[in-house]
Amino acid sequence: MPTIDRIDSFADELTAIRRDLHAHPEIGFEEVRTSGIVADKLTSWGIEVHRGLGGTGVVGVLKGKGTSGKKIGLRADMDALPMEENTNLKWRSTIPGRFHGCGHDGHTTMLLGSARYLAETRNFDGTVHFIFQPAEEGLGGARAMIKDGLFQKFPCDEVYGLHNAPDLNHGEIAILPGPAMAAADFFDIRIQGYGAHGAMPERSKDAVVIAMSLGQALQSIVSRNVDPLQAAVLSITQIHSGSAYNVIPGDAWMCGTVRCFSDEIRALIRKRMREIAAGFAAAYDAEISVEIRDGFSVLVNQEEQSRVVEEVARTVVDPAKVITRSTPKMGSEDFADMMQAVPGAYFWVGHDGSVPVHNPGYVLDDKILPIGASMFARIIEKRLPVGAHA
Template sequence: MPILPEIQAFTPELEEVFRDLHANPEIGFEETRTAGIVAAKLRDFGFDEVHENIAGTGVVGLLQGRGKGNRRVGLRADMDALPIEETSGLDYASTAPGKMHACGHDGHTTMLLGAAKYLAGSRNFDGTAVMIFQPAEEGLGGARGMIADGLFKRFPVDEVYGMHNDPSGDPQRAKICKGTAMAGASFFDIRVKGRGSHAAMPHQSRDALMIASALVGQFQSILGRNLPPLESAVLSVTQIHSGSAYNVVPETAWIAGTVRYFKTASRDLIETRMREICEGFAKGFGVTIDVEFRNIFDVLNNDAVLADEWLAAAADVVGADMVTDQCEPATGSEDFADMLQVVPGAYGRVGHAGTVPLHNPGFVLDPGILPVGASIYARIIERRLPLEVA
């Protein structure tokens, strides 16, 4: 079964929605315009219920199939953009300075809307389809916010599915990793408070910038000398800020970054060693060092059986020779993992043309993926909530 013909027929409409969302990006918990478009579309499609303002800007739509079954299957898409200045050169590039859909969430939203329109027109399933449009996936806790706001208590589901675009240059290749599929993540902020001085008399200082720079190097020893060699983790310092003049030894410095991990024990070991190194530096140099860790993403674990179901739905659309579960876990993170902590489900990737990576100011999502993703979402519902023929 190729792209569903009904979805193929209204693909121009999907592309119009996608271009509009891309040109008008909104970052996490600010997706008011995007959420309004989503809610209006669901109502126009004839959804039975549309609920707004979940965790601020989240939207949930409920659609009952023609059957009378009581099973419920969730489909989720994220809506937020990133604080990046776009350089793609597209004629529908971002019109919002410093904001860009550099991860394809505009495409994810459009794909789920495509599935919603198709399913509302056919209702060829037995049970309830629960469409979840989530805000603030990019490290701001949108999934956790929706769950805390009663997502799965107000709109319970038996299983939930999601997907992400993959700029692999291999269009329509669908992949999923069973079990542990994506890393968990913590962010850290470290503030060094020393003593400033004239740059010509550094002996009078307790140089916060020098100490912060030394800390960056010491942190890298943790993975090689404390973590077991066969365990995977990533520690990246991504920010260091200090100083404001050529002739002043700065009094303060700030380091920030992220830890990615596949085991909670690995995360805890890394955090403990970072804190111990900071305590040692603080004592040795006579300064104050404050350390803050924040867990942002859980480890994403795909249910093995439901991963097969996601692949089967994808195979219906792109062909059995274009799907695989033979892929390595990714060190990137995804807050759909938080939903999978509550409800079993699966999260896969679908390839498209172009190889500029995600989160790059020149990233371009190939619109050819839109009817593919919409068809996969729709087939998940039809397969998991089959309508018995009398």
């Protein structure tokens, strides 16, 4: 099954845009250059542009043929990750400590490709809102746009988003109705003990020992408090303490993330983390504070919009490559917050390469750019058909 011929005809231009964005990555709420390029492209294609939602967010508004009042949102994220790139690409990152290691440069380019095609053809009856979102990587860009009145200023009857997927094969598209991605909390635990000489541990309240013991105990929450039939993850991703070989530090800091699909499990894990930390504070005669932040909601694909994605996918790729019962992902995605306000669906586009996202060697496959752009465009043409309101 084909991608859209017109989009294929400017695929090289999409690749050039994507590689330029890749070479100049910007992290959350700093996407000044990226959002400027997006706004300029949309304007050049005759699309009405609004800037500044959620900081650096951009919304393009395009009206089609006819008189339908229906409005659909298409969303792409724009931010990079604060990490180094370890590839030998000619278009690799030119900014130290910044890397499009999750493929958001590709998502942005796909949405631009669909915007260009739809602006040229306007073969739809209604309005499309092209939503270019900042700060998806844990900084709350979706919530920032919503707080700034995204859906009041640009009402949508439904919204769609996508993500590249190196764990799928090229040409595969996956859509999972129902809960598809986990909710996420982020936590910081600060331990205040009492420092001493490394040779005199009896005079200390050793923050390192407390951190190691507390970290082990926290792992028991999922294994001993959460129903084994419920998916949950608690990962400690950072531990900071100490400055010398012969100094027992009095302070330590731990942080990490919790993922699950249930608000009840989420509340249970938060409660147990605080209770265990309080118990360790008493046991070690130290002070332990626990800060837990709500990072992402559970991403739930609505049945109707999931069927739309499935049907459209069968016209863009080989129907045998459309996967409708993929495994839910423990990763999180703040598009979930948009879908709590507006019904929608979020799907994955497979590509060549097996290096996972968030790995310094990750490489996006540019051959999927026309696939993603065609998916977005055909969703609009299917949901806003010309003549349906005659």
